[in-house]
Amino acid sequence: MILCQISDLHIKPERRLAYGVVDTAAMLERCVAHIGRLPQRPDVVLATGDLVDGGTAAEYGLLRELLSPLTMPLYLMPGNHDERRALREVFDDHPYLQSNSAFTQYVVEDFPLRLIALDTVIPGQSGGTLCDERLAWLERALAESGKPTVVALHHPPFITGIGHMDRIALDSSAKLELIIARHPQVERVIAGHLHRPITVRFGGTVASTCPSPAHQVVLDLARDGADHFIMEPPAFQLHWWDGQRLVTHTEYIGDFGPSYPFREDGRLIG
Ligand SMILES: [Fe+2]
Known part of the structure; x- marks a missing residue:
């Protein structure tokens, strides 16, 4: 099974540029086209939040259009x-978005890996939370099945060292870590928000973040660093589940020329 994770798409209304410089709509188009050309078709695409930039219906309408070429099941989650x-x-x-709950949390049971999406949004704020109600829901969801599981949330549940992002982090990581540690079927905790790939040990498993198909966050480990982004290569991730382990590949979006088939002796073939 291949789980394709995309994150932090930041679509603006009428294809306007994010921050006046990033063409997030065109970059998402390139990402979607790239997913369509992968040699192995992902079984599912999960978008881990910051789908749009301002939360308006016009932006979601454009997002819908931009994602429409995807031929596999698509799951969406909110970010800040x-x-x-x-x-x-x-x-x-x-249908998974249409619950009566105040929160957009859901379980996907259709694949060899069970997917659990958490909602870390605090309306009007950049940081995130998992309140007791959301955590109790997760506890119940994890207790229902021992099937291998990926837990997804927008805000990563760990401090990254990137000061300007840690100032808008998740405020309830320790509580989440205790729950994850009690459920060894959790193969991975995946997140977005950081606009770059990061990996850490967490609650007896691995937690990771995914790059953006648009702008990336500057790798600046200064505690008091300013907010800044950079146009490093855009990317997404493929989480490959072989039935035993979840292996994560970061795939860069762009034209990198042809591939070069080569022989053991170091010569090119053809
Ligand atoms: Fe973001």
């Missing part, structure tokens, strides 16, 4: 730039 109600309304044919 999203607005739950507008997301639900525009993607009204996505």
Whole structure:
């Protein structure tokens, strides 16, 4: 099974540039086209938040259009730039979004890996939380099945060292870590928000973040570093499950020329 994770798409209305410089719509188009050309088709695509930049229906409408070439099941999750109600309304044919709960949390049972999506949004704030209600829901969801599981959330549940992002981190990581540690079927905790790939040990498993198909966050480990982004190569991740282990590959989006088949003796073939 291949789980494709995309994150932090930051679509603006009418294809406007994010921060006046990043063409997030064109970059998502390139990402979607790249996923369509992969030699192995992912079984599912999961978008881990910051789907749009301002949380408006117009932005979700454009997002819907940009994601429409994807031929595999698509699951969406909110991040701090999203607005739950507008997301639900525009993607009204996505049944997992249409709950009566205040939160957009859900379980996907259709694949060899069980997917659990958590909602870390605090409306109007950049940081995230998992309140007791959301954590109790997770505890119940994990107790229901011992099947290998990926838990996804927008805000990574760990401090990254990147000071300007750690200032808008998840405030409830320790509580989440205790729950994850009690459920060894959790193969991975995956997140977005950081716009770059990061990996850490967490609750007896591995936690990771995914790069953005648009702009990346500057790798600046200064505690008091300023907010800044950089146009490092855009990317997404493929999490490959072989039935035993979850292996994560970061795939860069762009034209890198042809591949070069070669022989053991170091010569090119052809
Ligand atoms: Fe983001």
